Amino acid sequence: MSDNSQQHGLNTALLWRALIYSVLIIMAVIYLAPLFVMVVTSLKSLDEVRTGNMMALPLEITFEPWLKAWQSACLGLDCGGINGYFWNSLKMVAPAVLISTLLGALNGYVLTKWRFKGHQIIFGLMLFACFIPFQIVLLPMSQVLGWLGLANSTSGLVLVHVIYGLGFTTLFFRNFYEAFPNELIRAAVMDGAGFFKIFRYILLPNSAPIIVVTIIWQFTNIWNDFIFGASFASGEAAPMTVALNNLVNSSTGVKEYNVHMAAAIIAALPTLLVYVVGGRYFVRGLMAGSVKG
Amino acid sequence: MKNSNNPKPADKTIAWLQTQLPKLVLAPSFSIILLFVYGFIIWTVYLSFSASRMLPNYEWAGWEQWERLWNTLTWQTALDNLFIFGVLYIVLCLVIGLLLAILLDQKIRLEGGLRTLYLYPMALSFIVTGTAWKWFLNPGLGLERTMQEWGFEKFEFNWLIDPDMAIYTVVIAGVWQASGFVMAMFLAGLRGIDSEILHAAQIDGAPTWKIYTRIIIPQLGPVFMSALIVLVHLAIKSFDLVIALTGGGPGNATALPATFMYSYSFTRNQIGVGASSAVFMLITVAAIIVPYLYSELKGSKK
Numbered sequence: 001m002s003d004n005s006q007q008h009g010l011n012t013a014l015l016w017r018a019l020i021y022s023v024l025i026i027m028a029v030i031y032l033a034p035l036f037v038m039v040v041t042s043l044k045s046l047d048e049v050r051t052g053n054m055m056a057l058p059l060e061i062t063f064e065p066w067l068k069a070w071q072s073a074c075l076g077l078d079c080g081g082i083n084g085y086f087w088n089s090l091k092m093v094a095p096a097v098l099i100s101t102l103l104g105a106l107n108g109y110v111l112t113k114w115r116f117k118g119h120q121i122i123f124g125l126m127l128f129a130c131f132i133p134f135q136i137v138l139l140p141m142s143q144v145l146g147w148l149g150l151a152n153s154t155s156g157l158v159l160v161h162v163i164y165g166l167g168f169t170t171l172f173f174r175n176f177y178e179a180f181p182n183e184l185i186r187a188a189v190m191d192g193a194g195f196f197k198i199f200r201y202i203l204l205p206n207s208a209p210i211i212v213v214t215i216i217w218q219f220t221n222i223w224n225d226f227i228f229g230a231s232f233a234s235g236e237a238a239p240m241t242v243a244l245n246n247l248v249n250s251s252t253g254v255k256e257y258n259v260h261m262a263a264a265i266i267a268a269l270p271t272l273l274v275y276v277v278g279g280r281y282f283v284r285g286l287m288a289g290s291v292k293g
Numbered sequence: 294m295k296n297s298n299n300p301k302p303a304d305k306t307i308a309w310l311q312t313q314l315p316k317l318v319l320a321p322s323f324s325i326i327l328l329f330v331y332g333f334i335i336w337t338v339y340l341s342f343s344a345s346r347m348l349p350n351y352e353w354a355g356w357e358q359w360e361r362l363w364n365t366l367t368w369q370t371a372l373d374n375l376f377i378f379g380v381l382y383i384v385l386c387l388v389i390g391l392l393l394a395i396l397l398d399q400k401i402r403l404e405g406g407l408r409t410l411y412l413y414p415m416a417l418s419f420i421v422t423g424t425a426w427k428w429f430l431n432p433g434l435g436l437e438r439t440m441q442e443w444g445f446e447k448f449e450f451n452w453l454i455d456p457d458m459a460i461y462t463v464v465i466a467g468v469w470q471a472s473g474f475v476m477a478m479f480l481a482g483l484r485g486i487d488s489e490i491l492h493a494a495q496i497d498g499a500p501t502w503k504i505y506t507r508i509i510i511p512q513l514g515p516v517f518m519s520a521l522i523v524l525v526h527l528a529i530k531s532f533d534l535v536i537a538l539t540g541g542g543p544g545n546a547t548a549l550p551a552t553f554m555y556s557y558s559f560t561r562n563q564i565g566v567g568a569s570s571a572v573f574m575l576i577t578v579a580a581i582i583v584p585y586l587y588s589e590l591k592g593s594k595k
Contacts (some may be wrong), residue, residue, distance in 0.1 A: 136572065139556075
């Protein structure tokens with residue numbers, strides 16, 4: 001091999017590296033662009049939004065749109081901003097996530113460590129429930145919520161999200177506990193520990209990774225849900241996503257794009273925060289489950 | 294798990310309870326699923342054969358609602374759209390996801406940061422994504438004017454209001470949101486491949502692209518499958534994104550089965566037709582998911 005061709009090979013390799021980095025960076029810019037535009041737009045006055053360039057930084061930063069989105073933007077006839085709906089979502093998410101995670105943990109525990117005949121069928125039926133298009137349950141559910149007196153209420157949405165989250169939470173815990181050594185359970189039984197004692201003192205303390213995954217998953221899904229919110233909770237009980245859609249799509253008169261963008265960011269903040277703080281654990285945990293499948 | 298060293302007969306009940314306890318714990322969840330998932334499925338199927346219009350009406354009407362569904366022009370549009378959207382969305386997500394994963398796998402500096410960047414759209418709700426892209430693609434104010442101001446004066450981009458092109462804006466926003474997730478799946482798959490085989494191939498002098506096309510990508514089969522299942526399922530369920538981005542319009546140009554079902558059930562007072570369309574959606578999803586779940590569960594039994 002001559003010096004020349006070695007030099008040539010090095011150059012090609014360098015060129016490849018440069019190409020790889022360029023593609024990665026261009027893609028990063030594309031992924032970031034909509035978020036960038038949202039943030040920039042939300043900090044501009046409406047005049048500047050109309051006359052300026054979408055990608056340009058604001059000439060004069062104003063937090064007016066954020067304030068307006070939060071407390072005085074009009075959604076239909078209600079001009080109280082989106083803050084009430086933000087709390088609705090929080091009040092819906094917290095109990096729904098906690099209850100469905102706890103039930104999922106118990107179910108996963110039973111389905112792996114206390115199996116009985118037919119456990120495979122039960123698990124299969126619960127698993128399929130994860131994948132149904134929710135349209136199939138909308139009509140009966142709205143009737144049932146009406147009968148229960150839970151139509152147009154946050155409690156109704158909590159119930160709905162607990163029910164349709166059970167499949168996923170059970171799946172997560174079941175896959176996680178599957179890998180948990182049975183010998184430990186057997187030893188505990190020998191020592192006279194009962195069903196709940198084993199769960200409380202042996203399984204739970206070792207469940208942190210899967211609890212994080214489940215909570216992030218449930219939090220994101222329930223916070224981001226639109227179809228149940230739109231179908232079962234209109235008006236004052238609506239969650240954040242429904243309110244945002246109403247704000248953006250129903251505003252008569254002037255379209256206040258800056259206010260819309262501020263509201264959209266507010267609606268996205270909780271899940272973005274969860275993602276930034278817990279995303280690493282989430283991907284790690286989720287991948288461990290899905291790839292081995 | 295039996296408590297055989299319990300002599301007192303009074304404790305028999307307790308012993309019995311102990312053995313039944315796991316079933317009792319599972320029972321509420323399972324009953325809820327049976328009732329609210331499978332019971333409701335039967336309920337909706339029945340509604341699709343009933344005379345329901347504005348209110349549920351349990352009079353049997355045979356195939357009437359189904360005929361009405363298939364004779365609805367919007368439904369045909371929705372199915373065509375689902376096909377266009379589904380195919381493009383799935384293919385683009387897989388291609389971009391795989392490409393990004395392979396590029397990120399080349400010992401890239403800042404890999405963690407880039408990965409986070411590609412993944413963040415997944416944390417957003419479809420409503421937020423739709424709102425953001427609606428603004429981004431706004432004809433007149435968004436991308437169009439930005440490009441014109443940057444010197445491309447002839448640049449035109451009004452897909453959002455063009456009935457023939459609007460469905461492709463849904464594809465753009467959808468791919469933007471989900472491709473990072475697909476990337477993460479592929480990346481995890483790439484990291485799971487036995488590095489010894491790769492070393493052997495490298496020592497044999499195989500060029501990188503050949504190692505990928507011949508050795509690595511064929512081994513990603515299971516990841517492809519999982520990603521495909523997730524994407525198909527997301528595509529069929531897509532509802533929020535369309536609502537926020539185009540509202541199903543212009544006209545009905547971006548209607549999908551999911552938006553069709555909602556509008557016929559809740560705003561057009563055609564509960565029966567809405568139920569039929571929901572059943573159709575369930576059948577489509579089930580046709581893909583059930584064989585997959587079956588093989589997965591069988592595989593995990595061992």
